[in-house]
Amino acid sequence: MYIRPQSIKLDKKRQILVIDWNDGNSVEYSWDGLRDACPCAQCRQEHSSNNVNTVDMVFVLNPVKSFTLDSVELAGNYALKLYWSDGHNTGIYGWEYLRTLSLPNS
Numbered sequence: 477m478y479i480r481p482q483s484i485k486l487d488k489k490r491q492i493l494v495i496d497w498n499d500g501n502s503v504e505y506s507w508d509g510l511r512d513a514c515p516c517a518q519c520r521q522e523h524s525s526n527n528v529n530t531v532d533m534v535f536v537l538n539p540v541k542s543f544t545l546d547s548v549e550l551a552g553n554y555a556l557k558l559y560w561s562d563g564h565n566t567g568i569y570g571w572e573y574l575r576t577l578s579l580p581n582s
């Protein structure tokens with residue numbers, strides 16, 4: 477069976493994204509977690525440069541950022557595009573990737 481969402485809800489009050497999958501699973505994604513997992517090249521680079529800094533014993537204390545998700549949009553029929561309040565919208569979250577993210581909580 478090809479896994480895909482049946483419905484996608486943006487719950488702004490609870491700051492989560494709720495996806496009902498066609499296999500019966502309903503998964504809640506926290507906005508911070510989604511932003512953390514942003515698959516775009518820019519964010520991946522930020523994550524890897526953080527690792528380099530710890531090797532050099534330079535500790536960069538990033539302030540805890542809280543991201544607001546403005547809206548979501550379908551990218552074709554294979555992925556979700558997220559629009560963040562800071563203008564970031566280059567992350568394309570494929571269904572399979574979103575399913576991977578949901579594994580630790582299930």
Ligand SMILES: [Zn+2]
Binds near residue numbers: 514516
């Ligand atoms: Zn990104």
